Amino acid sequence: MKFVDSPIDHFEYFGRQIYVKRDDLLHPEFSGNKARKLAYFLMEEFAEITTLVSYGGTQSNLMYSLSALAKLRGWQFIYYCYKPSQIALDQIVGNLAGAIANGMQLSIVEHNLDQRIADLQLAKDTLLVKQGAAEETARFGIMQLAAEIRSWARQFSYARLAVFLPSGTGATALYLQYYLPEFIVYTTNCVGDTDYLKQQWDRLDANLTKPQILANTKYRFATPHRELWDKYQEISAISYIEFDLVYDPVGWQILSQHLQDISEPILYIHCGGQMGNPTMKQRYKYQFKV
Numbered sequence: 606m607k608f609v610d611s612p613i614d615h616f617e618y619f620g621r622q623i624y625v626k627r628d629d630l631l632h633p634e635f636s637g638n639k640a641r642k643l644a645y646f647l648m649e650e651f652a653e654i655t656t657l658v659s660y661g662g663t664q665s666n667l668m669y670s671l672s673a674l675a676k677l678r679g680w681q682f683i684y685y686c687y688k689p690s691q692i693a694l695d696q697i698v699g700n701l702a703g704a705i706a707n708g709m710q711l712s713i714v715e716h717n718l719d720q721r722i723a724d725l726q727l728a729k730d731t732l733l734v735k736q737g738a739a740e741e742t743a744r745f746g747i748m749q750l751a752a753e754i755r756s757w758a759r760q761f762s763y764a765r766l767a768v769f770l771p772s773g774t775g776a777t778a779l780y781l782q783y784y785l786p787e788f789i790v791y792t793t794n795c796v797g798d799t800d801y802l803k804q805q806w807d808r809l810d811a812n813l814t815k816p817q818i819l820a821n822t823k824y825r826f827a828t829p830h831r832e833l834w835d836k837y838q839e840i841s842a843i844s845y846i847e848f849d850l851v852y853d854p855v856g857w858q859i860l861s862q863h864l865q866d867i868s869e870p871i872l873y874i875h876c877g878g879q880m881g882n883p884t885m886k887q888r889y890k891y892q893f894k895v
């Protein structure tokens with residue numbers, strides 16, 4: 606199975622070439638940042654495993670990518686969560702609908718999800734992937750991403766490069782900086798403030814060189830803002846690329862404010878996630894009548 610070498614596109618923005626690493630096109634059924642992070646679970650043998658178990662929110666990109674992983678591997682996929690709203694269950698598009706279409710079985714928990722997971726008696730044919738496990742094993746897939754970036758930069762003789770992506774947990778940015786010491790990785794905090802992001806990095810590995818943070822002091826995670834919508838529309842119209850509506854509008858908004866400060870050629874990592882766009886679009890429509 607080909608699961609490497611996502612293409613690199615480019616477009617012109619304020620007189621600069623911006624390169625875009627299209628991890629959203631990594632593989633037809635398994636793509637984006639979460640697929641990179643889960644590559645370990647795709648590539649390792651796991652000979653005894655028949656069932657994948659995970660848990661968390663029901664709009665998450667990770668949940669959807671786990672469903673794609675299970676489908677590719679022919680594993681059952683059981684996802685523990687609190688009961689989604691009827692509106693969420695009735696959606697025919699989005700991460701939840703997509704994951705269910707991939708065969709995900711929901712196991713509804715009334716309360717104390719964490720305790721329920723801690724109490725699970727796992728058979729030896731069952732693999733539990735926690736959010737945290739996806740962060741720790743992410744190194745494997747991010748190393749591959751770094752190797753692709755390096756070979757592209759060599760091919761086009763870029764001795765300097767600014768690699769940018771918006772951060773959630775920050776694991777991708779941290780490991781990318783580790784595997785690309787010759788380049789600068791820039792990121793912005795989409796979840797929590799800059800201190801939260803630094804704490805996340807220390808928790809993963811306090812010894813690694815930290816990426817550069819372009820601070821987001823305004824936008825709360827997955828919260829619609831009129832100017833984020835406008836930025837999203839602007840970038841779509843120029844690039845002809847569909848980005849995600851949770852991380853990328855913040856990413857582009859903050860990056861555009863710092864273009865003058867970054868002299869290196871910019872490579873933006875497209876982390877996929879468009880599967881969740883229909884549900885975000887509905888929220889934008891509802892709030893701003895866009």
Ligand SMILES: *Cc1c(COP(=O)(O)O)cnc(C)c1O
Binds near residue numbers: 638666771772773876
């Ligand atoms: C998960 C994700 C990110 C952020 O990745 P982290 O490693 O959690 O920082 C960015 N963009 C998209 C679309 C994602 O799904």
